[in-house]
Amino acid sequence: MCTRTKLLAALLACLMFLTVGSAFAEGETVTINFWHHYSAQSAENETLMNVLIPAFEAENPGIKVNAVSHEWAELHDKVLVSAKSEALPDVARCDIAWLPEFQKMGILVALDEEMPDFSEVSGKLLESAMSTSIIGGHNYALALNTNSKIVFYNKAMLEAADVRIPATMDEWIEAVRKLSGENANGQQVWGWNEPALAGWNICPFIWSFGGSLTNDEQTEATGYINGPAAVKAVETFAELVKAGGITGFNSGDIPMTDGFGTGRYAMMLEGPWKSAELAGAYPDVAYGTAPIPAGEGGSISVLGGEDIAMFNSANKEAAWKFMQFMTDEFAETEMAKCGQIPVNKAALESETVKNADYAPFIEAIQTAKARPTVAAWSEMDNDLTVAMTAVVTGEKTAQEAMDELASKWDELLK
Amino acid sequence: MRSLNRTKIRSMVCRYILLALGTVIFTLPMIYMISTSLRPNGALYEYPPRFFPKWEALTLENYCYILSQSKFYLNFLNSVFVSLTTIVLAAALSSAMAFVLGKFKLKANRLIFGFIILSMIIPGTTMIVPQFELATKLNLVNHLWGLIPFYIAWVIPFSTFMIKGFMENIPGEIMEASWIDGANVWTVFTQIALPLASPAVASVSIFNFLTAWEEYPWANTVINDTGKRTLPIAIAGFFGQHQFTQWGYVFAMSVLTLIPVILIFILCQKFFVQGLTAGSVKG
Amino acid sequence: MLAQPFNGFENYREVFRDQTFRTVFVNSIVYTLITVPGQMAVGLLTAILLNGIKRFSVTFRVINYLPVVTSWVIASLVFRYIFNTEGLLNYFLWKIVKVTSANIRWLDTRWGGISVAMILGIWKGIGWNMVIFLAALQQVPADLYEASEIDGCGAWKKFIHVTLPGIRGTILFALIELTIGGFNVFTSIKMITGGKPAHQTDTLLTWMYYKAFSTGRFGYAAALSFVMALCLGLLAVVQFRMMRSRDN
Numbered sequence: 001m002c003t004r005t006k007l008l009a010a011l012l013a014c015l016m017f018l019t020v021g022s023a024f025a026e027g028e029t030v031t032i033n034f035w036h037h038y039s040a041q042s043a044e045n046e047t048l049m050n051v052l053i054p055a056f057e058a059e060n061p062g063i064k065v066n067a068v069s070h071e072w073a074e075l076h077d078k079v080l081v082s083a084k085s086e087a088l089p090d091v092a093r094c095d096i097a098w099l100p101e102f103q104k105m106g107i108l109v110a111l112d113e114e115m116p117d118f119s120e121v122s123g124k125l126l127e128s129a130m131s132t133s134i135i136g137g138h139n140y141a142l143a144l145n146t147n148s149k150i151v152f153y154n155k156a157m158l159e160a161a162d163v164r165i166p167a168t169m170d171e172w173i174e175a176v177r178k179l180s181g182e183n184a185n186g187q188q189v190w191g192w193n194e195p196a197l198a199g200w201n202i203c204p205f206i207w208s209f210g211g212s213l214t215n216d217e218q219t220e221a222t223g224y225i226n227g228p229a230a231v232k233a234v235e236t237f238a239e240l241v242k243a244g245g246i247t248g249f250n251s252g253d254i255p256m257t258d259g260f261g262t263g264r265y266a267m268m269l270e271g272p273w274k275s276a277e278l279a280g281a282y283p284d285v286a287y288g289t290a291p292i293p294a295g296e297g298g299s300i301s302v303l304g305g306e307d308i309a310m311f312n313s314a315n316k317e318a319a320w321k322f323m324q325f326m327t328d329e330f331a332e333t334e335m336a337k338c339g340q341i342p343v344n345k346a347a348l349e350s351e352t353v354k355n356a357d358y359a360p361f362i363e364a365i366q367t368a369k370a371r372p373t374v375a376a377w378s379e380m381d382n383d384l385t386v387a388m389t390a391v392v393t394g395e396k397t398a399q400e401a402m403d404e405l406a407s408k409w410d411e412l413l414k
Numbered sequence: 415m416r417s418l419n420r421t422k423i424r425s426m427v428c429r430y431i432l433l434a435l436g437t438v439i440f441t442l443p444m445i446y447m448i449s450t451s452l453r454p455n456g457a458l459y460e461y462p463p464r465f466f467p468k469w470e471a472l473t474l475e476n477y478c479y480i481l482s483q484s485k486f487y488l489n490f491l492n493s494v495f496v497s498l499t500t501i502v503l504a505a506a507l508s509s510a511m512a513f514v515l516g517k518f519k520l521k522a523n524r525l526i527f528g529f530i531i532l533s534m535i536i537p538g539t540t541m542i543v544p545q546f547e548l549a550t551k552l553n554l555v556n557h558l559w560g561l562i563p564f565y566i567a568w569v570i571p572f573s574t575f576m577i578k579g580f581m582e583n584i585p586g587e588i589m590e591a592s593w594i595d596g597a598n599v600w601t602v603f604t605q606i607a608l609p610l611a612s613p614a615v616a617s618v619s620i621f622n623f624l625t626a627w628e629e630y631p632w633a634n635t636v637i638n639d640t641g642k643r644t645l646p647i648a649i650a651g652f653f654g655q656h657q658f659t660q661w662g663y664v665f666a667m668s669v670l671t672l673i674p675v676i677l678i679f680i681l682c683q684k685f686f687v688q689g690l691t692a693g694s695v696k697g
Numbered sequence: 698m699l700a701q702p703f704n705g706f707e708n709y710r711e712v713f714r715d716q717t718f719r720t721v722f723v724n725s726i727v728y729t730l731i732t733v734p735g736q737m738a739v740g741l742l743t744a745i746l747l748n749g750i751k752r753f754s755v756t757f758r759v760i761n762y763l764p765v766v767t768s769w770v771i772a773s774l775v776f777r778y779i780f781n782t783e784g785l786l787n788y789f790l791w792k793i794v795k796v797t798s799a800n801i802r803w804l805d806t807r808w809g810g811i812s813v814a815m816i817l818g819i820w821k822g823i824g825w826n827m828v829i830f831l832a833a834l835q836q837v838p839a840d841l842y843e844a845s846e847i848d849g850c851g852a853w854k855k856f857i858h859v860t861l862p863g864i865r866g867t868i869l870f871a872l873i874e875l876t877i878g879g880f881n882v883f884t885s886i887k888m889i890t891g892g893k894p895a896h897q898t899d900t901l902l903t904w905m906y907y908k909a910f911s912t913g914r915f916g917y918a919a920a921l922s923f924v925m926a927l928c929l930g931l932l933a934v935v936q937f938r939m940m941r942s943r944d945n
Binding site: 425426429430432433436437440441443444446447450459462463465532535536537539540541542543544546547624627628630631635646649650653661664665668671672675676679680683687 | 743746747749750753755757758759760761762763764766767768769770771772774775776778779783784785788792820823828832877878880881883884887888902905906909910915918919922925926929930933
């Protein structure tokens with residue numbers, strides 16, 4: 001019995017040693033951690049894991065890339081938490097809206113200062129896209145892709161309801177009402193799908209209706225987010241939700257792509273990745289695209305995009321090599337096949353991009369506006385969602401909710 | 415006599431019917447989960463929704479997909495490693511503590527016992543934030559070893575409590591005899607107390623295994639890498655994609671995760687009952 | 698660690714001033730008040746039924762305990778799927794038994810979401826209660842029942858005057874354990890509603906988790922967890938006292 005116990009103890013010690021040892025072991029290869037939010041079953045992730053990373057590792061023996069996929073909101077939270085626990089990755093693909101926040105936390109590397117060949121590398125990328133990485137006069141990331149949202153509509157449903165593609169906001173309101181109701185099976189259908197009530201979703205409406213979120217200097221919100229145009233946009237949206245015309249942001253709703261593909265949602269506002277998704281999951285749906293309907297403020301969509309940033313705990317040399325690879329012509333062209341509009345000038349000229357017909361998206365990008373580039377945007381975005389939820393459920397009127405929101409934002413923008 | 419028998423039979427039949435009915439309704443969600451895992455993902459939005467898929471539509475493609483992902487095996491192994499290590503170390507530590515608390519009258523006993531009761535009242539999930547700060551300081555974030563010590567800490571109070579009861583029941587004469595024979599504390603512990611308390615240690619270990627196997631909040635906080643994930647996080651991760659919710663894959667993975675648990679439970683259900691009731695009836 | 702200044706009781710003040718905290722606190726209390734008696738009642742009922750039968754009792758026990766060993770993650774996802782707006786349950790209620798006239802949005806509202814979590818909580822806990830109460834019932838001396846029968850008590854009176862007092866220790870034990878569990882509900886809320894809409898379905902723990910890990914406000918979250926620990930401690934002390942006084 002005694003020897004058995006001793007043996008058990010020894011076995012345990014070995015086990016512990018092995019695992020602890022392996023956990024902390026550093027071989028001759030450098031491993032860089034790359035966090036992104038390409039969804040795990042998407043074409044982008046396939047391309048990343050099966051094409052890009054092997055190509056990079058072949059070109060750079062001695063560097064291994066450990067790519068981790070997080071869901072979009074979780075990626076933001078994980079970066080926040082990891083900053084506190086000093087467990088940050090080397091590189092991450094960040095939504096452009098997060099950069100001011102991360103920069104304020106002091107976790108990003110100022111690339112123009114630290115990387116000697118920065119201007120050469122950034123010269124290959126579109127200036128307008130690179131402008132998203134400039135904070136306080138320094139560049140904190142390389143632009144990776146840019147995008148905007150346009151209207152996708154189900155051709156069959158519009159024909160059946162005898163609705164034309166809406167060109168103005170008034171036409172849009174009518175179209176949404178006409179397209180909602182019941183389908184042949186007796187199931188409910190909606191004219192418009194909006195998957196959430198955050199800035200990414202509501203801003204196009206606010207801007208197209210002629211409103212704005214803050215003043216130009218981004219220091220004040222009162223008078224802007226609760227101004228008449230913005231409130232009208234919010235009101236119109238909430239009314240349509242109550243009339244059964246818009247849904248998608250509730251937990252129990254049919255997911256956006258599934259709903260569009262199965263003819264439950266007639267229209268939605270989405271980016272270039274949606275074409276690739278639909279081609280993969282619902283290839284038989286006949287759909288068309290159109291710019292966002294024009295309101296008093298014009299036809300203004302929201303500017304999106306992702307940049308690739310380096311954290312200051314990174315293995316800088318290896319990370320920089322990876323960042324260069326990801327923004328280079330080859331990687332950008334490959335990703336273009338999945339619906340990621342490149343920012344690499346050479347990639348934009350390639351056949352792939354020309355054939356992918358990004359014209360409608362690129363048009364939308366020209367007139368699209370960016371969400372406020374302030375460090376407090378994540379919290380502001382959360383407040384916006386809470387305010388919109390209150391309006392949509394009828395708890396508060398649009399004016400009330402926006403007034404409250406404006407005073408909250410004033411505090412955050414100080 | 416006759417009427418007594420008849421009422422007895424009637425009440426028995428009633429009981430059986432009620433129990434059977436209740437049990438069937440009770441297990442409906444689990445049956446639905448299994449039936450959904452056997453359906454192709456495309457059939458999820460069929461109308462009208464069906465409880466059981468059509469016979470021709472039954473498919474194992476979801477399971478094939480999950481089993482073809484190398485990450486699944488990695489996650490499975492991670493879960494096994496974490497759970498086994500937790501129960502072995504927890505069993506060792508808590509039985510030792512129970513032995514001392516149960517058999518020796520030290521002044522610190524009351525204090526230690528008080529701590530144990532206190533820890534039972536405030537479960538680990540409430541203390542996630544301070545624990546995270548601790549894990550950060552110890553550099554355990556994003557390692558499987560960031561899970562194990564905390565799981566052990568969570569289960570020790572209850573395990574000690576359970577085993578102590580058993581230890582107290584060991585007749586003092588056996589121990590007296592071994593003292594006289596010249597045995598030291600360690601020998602008494604390993605050769606006498608532990609074997610006698612082994613039913614309690616076994617049932618407590620089974621509980622602890624289940625706790626570690628299915629734990630989600632702490633694992634989700636600590637583990638970042640996909641390769642280090644345990645099964646519950648993998649399942650939740652599968653689910654987190656907004657645009658496509660592939661319930662078929664989620665449930666196939668869930669069923670695969672549940673199989674070991676149910677097997678262990680069915681094989682060791684006697685220990686379960688023992689463990690549960692020992693603590694509750696005394697109280 | 699990013700250095701955080703010590704700001705005294707500011708965090709505690711913020712916790713109590715927060716509007717959402719009040720919503721969340723009410724959610725937690727309602728959840729506990731409904732699931733704890735719910736589980737115990739159904740568990741006790743099942744135990745009483747099981748106590749009288751001889752055959753298949755092990756089978757029934759095993760099957761009824763299965764939900765308890767099913768992990769919270771899996772059980773929550775199953776319930777989320779069932780209670781989906783276009784899911785099976787709504788279809789059943791609307792088209793088959795025709796008790797509703799439209800799809801109920803279980804997951805989209807505050808009380809809908811919490812109800813789903815509560816139903817899950819009760820479903821998951823019944824087996825545990827059943828096992829405990831079964832053991833307790835078997836400890837009640839048979840002669841007490843016989844004595845009461847001689848006194849002319851019917852089934853209900855026997856239950857109130859013999860069974861309940863006989864298992865009161867177990868009842869109190871279950872009460873303590875389940876109350877602690879009720880306030881610690883986390884995974885089910887996270888998986889079923891994620892706190893939506895707008896944190897209306899959050900409970901104390903999920904709100905605390907959000908504050909710490911989504912907004913980085915560790916101070917606030919730590920203050921909240923301390924408050925929770927205090928409340929739980931107080932509750933436990935109260936219940937312990939009840940136990941001790943009854944024993945006397």
